[in-house]
Amino acid sequence: MxxxxxxxxxxxxxxxxxxxxxxxxxxxxxxxxxxxxxxxxxxxxxxxxxxxxxxxxxxxxxxxxxxxxxxxxxxFLADLDVRQVARRELEALAEETGEVIHLVVLNEGEAVYIDKVEGRQTIRMHSRIGHRAPLHCTAAGKTLLAHQPPERRDAILRRHGLPRHTPRTITDEATLIRHLADIRARGVAFDHEENEPGITCVAAPIFDHTGAIVAALSISGPTERMTPRLPALAERARAAGAAISARLGHPDASSAPPPDEECAYRRISGTRNGRRPSAADPYQSIQFHKNCRSAGTVHTRKRTWKAESPRSDEATSSVRPLPASSLS
Structure with a gap:
């Protein structure tokens, strides 16, 4: 039998x-x-x-x-809690990178930290679950904003504006919108001291079964320690976001990065053609190379990133606590 x-x-x-x-x-x-x-x-x-x-x-x-x-x-999907589903990946990221890992959602036009795993490093970014941070100058915030419908994105920008937090904050709307399109294409977002001096972050999106973005995860740490590792950290963040998305039922999670016809080899130097980037457009020195050999990079079937120079991420003294009811 x-x-x-x-x-x-x-x-x-x-x-x-x-x-x-x-x-x-x-x-x-x-x-x-x-x-x-x-x-x-x-x-x-x-x-x-x-x-x-x-x-x-x-x-x-x-x-x-x-x-x-x-x-x-x-x-099954109704019972899924993004925090519960993501926790294992967050812990693995913290263990692997040694840096602070955040899980962030969009709430009333701001980035809200709903989970956090501390890294093993002694010197690390300070933040708290429940804090709010601006969207336009944080890696997780820009990730969330980049995947919003244009109408909702524009409404958020009208409501909250683009206040400057550091000399590297993007404060020009047209520049930010171009930057958000780049984030959608790359599958990851960077924050090089744009929100907090000395802190650099990289973030990736998390999608649900409908294809809608429901959260972002970020890796955050001191600029000096993060910058040399940004290419590897970017790929690790993207892979973790795709893994969580797959567990939430996203049908196309494995194909998050775009094809490599145009390798996103990004260089943000202090000058461009002898001129410093303007404060309004600190990303103006970005260069895209169709031939990676010219940039000294091995061209693989995966999208390749070169480390950018410092900018920043999330929680600052300006963030305010999220009501406890919103975290239940």
């Missing part, structure tokens, strides 16, 4: 095979694909039909999944 586990395995393999068939599938095809007897396939299909999880097209003898599966998925 077949074990219950083996029977369940066969049933789920069959359900997955039916799900993959766009126009439905018949008993013979399923038996061939799964290497199962036709009698077994027919018995399992009949059970799924009786339970309401499949339907049979009598005219063509094909089986399809029904919407009843959605009720299971909907209940």
């Amino acid at each position: 077949e074990s219950p586990i083996k029977s369940l395995e066969r049933a789920m393999r069959l359900a997955e095979a039916v799900a993959e068939a766009k126009d439905g599938v018949g008993v013979a095809d399923l038996a061939r694909r799964l290497a199962l007897p036709k009698t077994t396939v027919h018995r399992l299909l009949s059970a799924f039909v009786e339970l309401g999880y499949m339907e049979k097209d009598e005219a063509h003898g094909r089986y399809r999944l029904t919407a009843k599966w959605l009720s299971l998925v909907t209940r």
Whole structure:
């Protein structure tokens, strides 16, 4: 007699095979694909039909999944807590990088820290869960803002403006909008002392099953320690964001970075053509290289980043606590 586990395995393999068939599938095809007897396939299909999880097209003898599966998925997704789902990745990032890791959401036009894992470094960024920070000058905030619909993005900018926090803060709206488009293309955002002197951060988006951004994670630390590692940290943040997104049901999480036709090799130097970047557009010295060899970078199938010079990230003395009710 077949074990219950083996029977369940066969049933789920069959359900997955039916799900993959766009126009439905018949008993013979399923038996061939799964290497199962036709009698077994027919018995399992009949059970799924009786339970309401499949339907049979009598005219063509094909089986399809029904919407009843959605009720299971909907209940599962409703119970997902991004903090709970992300925690393992946050802890792994903190252990691997030694830096402070934040989980951040958008709330009333500001970035709100809903979780944090301390790194092992003695000198590190100071922040607290529940603090608020501006969107336009923090890595996590810019990530959240970059993935908003244009109408909502513009409404947020009108409401909150672009106040200067450091000499590196982007305060020109047109410059910021171009910068946000670049963030969407790269899949990561940087903050080089734009919000807090001496602090550099990198952040990546987290998407849910609908493809909407629900949070951002960031790696934050002293500029001196972060800058040499930014390329590796950027890739690690992006991978962690994709892993969390996949656990939240995002269907395309594994393809977050764009293709490498144009390698985002970014250089922010102190000068450009003998002139210093303007305060309004500190990113004006960004250069994109289609031929990575000219920049001395190995061109791989993954998008490549070169470390940028300092700017910054999140929590500062200007942030204010989030009401406890918002964190429950």
